[in-house]
Amino acid sequence: MKRADLLVILAHPDDETLHCGGLLHRAARNGEVTVTVTLTRGGAGRTLGMCTTGELPSVREQELRRAAEALGIGCAEVHDLPDGGLSAHEETGTALISDALRRWRPRRVVGFPPNGMNGHPDHRAAHRIAVAALRAYDGHPQVLLMTSAVPYTEPARPGFMDPEQVEAERLSPTLSMQVSDSLAAKLRAMGHYETQARSVAKFLRLYPERFYSEAFHQIGG
Numbered sequence: 573m574k575r576a577d578l579l580v581i582l583a584h585p586d587d588e589t590l591h592c593g594g595l596l597h598r599a600a601r602n603g604e605v606t607v608t609v610t611l612t613r614g615g616a617g618r619t620l621g622m623c624t625t626g627e628l629p630s631v632r633e634q635e636l637r638r639a640a641e642a643l644g645i646g647c648a649e650v651h652d653l654p655d656g657g658l659s660a661h662e663e664t665g666t667a668l669i670s671d672a673l674r675r676w677r678p679r680r681v682v683g684f685p686p687n688g689m690n691g692h693p694d695h696r697a698a699h700r701i702a703v704a705a706l707r708a709y710d711g712h713p714q715v716l717l718m719t720s721a722v723p724y725t726e727p728a729r730p731g732f733m734d735p736e737q738v739e740a741e742r743l744s745p746t747l748s749m750q751v752s753d754s755l756a757a758k759l760r761a762m763g764h765y766e767t768q769a770r771s772v773a774k775f776l777r778l779y780p781e782r783f784y785s786e787a788f789h790q791i792g793g
């Protein structure tokens with residue numbers, strides 16, 4: 573198997589596009605081998621009446637496959653841990669990510685930050701899973717955590733981290749990327765998430781800057 577240049581660890585279909593679609597697209601365009609590992613199939617999202625709740629995981633997986641194609645992602649691996657309940661399955665998640673690290677031997681790994689970007693419990697669990705798997709891995713990839721250069725301003729949501737805490741824990745960017753040249757690909761990828769149109773619309777409204785600019789925080793050497 574080819575070695576991955578970039579491996580991204582995610583919780584839900586759409587995380588790759590919203591949080592680091594430009595980074596992924598740029599890497600692919602530069603001929604790099606890009607891999608995403610998504611731990612859930614997003615079964616807890618809205619259906620907007622487009623399918624049944626039972627059909628949602630496979631619909632969202634298809635949306636992810638189309639978005640991955642738009643971004644030029646070389647391999648989009650999807651697992652089936654419970655959306656909304658990832659924190660109860662961190663051991664399994666860590667084993668899945670450890671396996672992906674061993675198979676792909678990535679030069680660079682990207683994951684969620686401790687605050688999960690928006691305090692989402694699955695995103696925060698995905699951070700802990702990534703850290704645990706990287707600790708147990710004997711390779712030495714460069715590790716970047718996703719972050720935002722713009723403040724977090726959303727209201728409190730049940731089950732999510734307190735918004736003030738999300739903002740207090742927002743990592744300072746050590747790498748800010750202008751990704752305007754990937755904007756069309758990102759928008760196309762986003763357009764594939766029809767069932768998630770409401771959250772995509774909210775993201776567009778709250779964080780337009782994050783479409784053409786992405787921020788990361790490098791940890792370790």
Ligand SMILES: [Zn+2]
Nearest residue numbers: 583584587695
């Ligand atoms: Zn998510």
